[in-house]
Amino acid sequence: MSNDEIRDRVIKTLSGIVPELDAATLKLAKSLRDQLDIDSMDFLNFLIALHEEFGVDVPEADAPKLGTIDACVSYLEQALRQRTQA
Amino acid sequence: MPRLGADMTAGKVVKWLKRPGEAIKRGEVIAIVETDKANVDVESFIAGVLEKILVEPGDERFPVGTPLALIRAEGAIEPAARAAPAAVAPAVTSAPVPTVAIPPAAVAAAAAPPAAMRAAAPGAAGAGARARVSPAARKRALELRIDPTVLIGTGPEGRVTLADVERAAPAAPAAQTAQVAPAAPAAPAEPSPAAAAAARQLRMREAIASSMSRSKREIPHYYLACTIDMGRAMAWLAERNASRAVTDRLIYAVLLIKATALALREVPELNGFWIDNRAQPSAAIHAGIAISLRGGGLVAPALHNADQRSLDELMRGFQDLVKRARAWSLRSSEMADPTVTITSLGERGVESVFGIITPPQLALVGFGTPLERPWVVDGQVVPRPLLTATLSGDHRATDGHRGALFLAAMDRLLQQPEAL
Numbered sequence: 001m002s003n004d005e006i007r008d009r010v011i012k013t014l015s016g017i018v019p020e021l022d023a024a025t026l027k028l029a030k031s032l033r034d035q036l037d038i039d040s041m042d043f044l045n046f047l048i049a050l051h052e053e054f055g056v057d058v059p060e061a062d063a064p065k066l067g068t069i070d071a072c073v074s075y076l077e078q079a080l081r082q083r084t085q086a
Numbered sequence: 087m088p089r090l091g092a093d094m095t096a097g098k099v100v101k102w103l104k105r106p107g108e109a110i111k112r113g114e115v116i117a118i119v120e121t122d123k124a125n126v127d128v129e130s131f132i133a134g135v136l137e138k139i140l141v142e143p144g145d146e147r148f149p150v151g152t153p154l155a156l157i158r159a160e161g162a163i164e165p166a167a168r169a170a171p172a173a174v175a176p177a178v179t180s181a182p183v184p185t186v187a188i189p190p191a192a193v194a195a196a197a198a199p200p201a202a203m204r205a206a207a208p209g210a211a212g213a214g215a216r217a218r219v220s221p222a223a224r225k226r227a228l229e230l231r232i233d234p235t236v237l238i239g240t241g242p243e244g245r246v247t248l249a250d251v252e253r254a255a256p257a258a259p260a261a262q263t264a265q266v267a268p269a270a271p272a273a274p275a276e277p278s279p280a281a282a283a284a285a286r287q288l289r290m291r292e293a294i295a296s297s298m299s300r301s302k303r304e305i306p307h308y309y310l311a312c313t314i315d316m317g318r319a320m321a322w323l324a325e326r327n328a329s330r331a332v333t334d335r336l337i338y339a340v341l342l343i344k345a346t347a348l349a350l351r352e353v354p355e356l357n358g359f360w361i362d363n364r365a366q367p368s369a370a371i372h373a374g375i376a377i378s379l380r381g382g383g384l385v386a387p388a389l390h391n392a393d394q395r396s397l398d399e400l401m402r403g404f405q406d407l408v409k410r411a412r413a414w415s416l417r418s419s420e421m422a423d424p425t426v427t428i429t430s431l432g433e434r435g436v437e438s439v440f441g442i443i444t445p446p447q448l449a450l451v452g453f454g455t456p457l458e459r460p461w462v463v464d465g466q467v468v469p470r471p472l473l474t475a476t477l478s479g480d481h482r483a484t485d486g487h488r489g490a491l492f493l494a495a496m497d498r499l500l501q502q503p504e505a506l
Contacts, residue, residue, distance in 0.1 A: 039433040
């Protein structure tokens with residue numbers, strides 16, 4: 001899966017949690033929490049939705065590594081690659 | 087049109103999910119109504135068959151109490167054989183004028199043009215005026231699932247009495263009215279989503295303004311705060327979450343909800359309503375969870391029977407509520423049932439919140455952020471995550487001492503997270 005495809009799917013997943021999300025103005029490197037006003041429940045729901053979309057379970061300890069769209073893409077890219085290799 | 091929250095006076099019908107002739111189960115969602123705070127799934131409180139829709143979806147706002155549809159109660163006689171009395175009741179949760187004035191469910195009442203019933207309702211339920219209902223009548227109405235505020239009272243000063251409720255009971259068992267607010271998106275001349283959202287935002291602001299003004303005008307609040315050491319609870323939670331898949335994790339707010347519900351069992355006079363100049367505690371504990379909406383405003387829908395549900399069940403219920411609240415899609419029982427409100431402002435570092443009680447509830451429980459601070463444990467200064475829990479109480483119903491017992495119970499419960 002290309003990074004572009006991962007990014008598109010991450011944003012689509014996020015828009016399920018934040019319906020008013022505007023993909024055009026979303027800043028990929030900026031904290032999701034700050035720019036979208038999401039709270040811990042939204043964030044957990046986002047991780048659950050990512051799990052459903054990509055089949056990747058994010059351990060509690062890794063959750064802080066998914067704070068931006070870019071960070072999500074790189075984390076998922078790595079997780080998917082490791083899974084393929086395994 | 088059901089009253090979906092203490093501050094609701096009118097609503098629009100967005101959509102019917104059932105057609106005339108379709109069977110309806112008790113608790114089934116039959117319509118969607120737009121209030122100032124949400125699009126609400128209206129659940130039927132009786133089983134039967136949808137006889138007739140009285141209010142079609144549209145932009146017009148109908149007052150609480152307006153009959154929205156006729157529902158023939160399960161076991162009632164077919165319309166063809168309707169000569170028999172008590173067969174069909176106007177599906178009016180709340181507009182029993184015809185049913186009271188005319189003998190039990192006379193066909194005439196059932197067949198009355200919607201306009202007639204609609205005209206009857208505002209008088210009883212009218213724009214924000216709260217009907218006077220005797221406590222006994224209210225209790226009986228609750229059992230019968232009738233909205234007493236729309237009955238015509240025959241008591242002193244038009245007060246709705248037990249007899250009024252009893253009279254309405256046999257006539258209106260099947261009657262179910264859902265208040266219908268026309269959904270902006272469903273309107274033919276569809277406004278832009280942004281305009282619809284802005285209009286909704288404005289109405290929500292007005293609803294909050296009305297409810298909070300009433301609270302500060304009528305409720306003599308007292309406020310208490312206590313500091314709770316969350317060390318054990320947070321450690322227990324971290325350990326539990328570490329070994330769990332993302333779908334099975336808990337957030338600490340769920341521990342606070344459960345502890346609040348269990349503490350309310352110990353101090354039950356904080357749970358319930360102030361109605362008719364007296365406290366009316368509720369046996370059931372339905373925790374209204376304040377959920378902020380992005381862009382402004384908030385709703386506080388109920389997590390039903392919060393004291394009886396496991397942490398996992400509460401977590402799933404909470405997740406579901408948050409998702410639906412933010413999508414403006416809540417159920418009638420969730421909007422109307424809360425017996426207490428819980429607000430947690432911990433997401434952005436607020437240390438404590440002294441909330442305004444949601445009328446006619448008796449109390450509001452507030453939580454700040456757990457912050458790592460120096461704390462003395464066994465004579466040693468150690469870092470601990472400390473949480474400020476607050477109680478806003480209605481001084482007409484309870485005194486500070488009872489409130490203090492409640493906060494102490496909550497502190498004690500949170501020291502044993504595994505028992506929650």
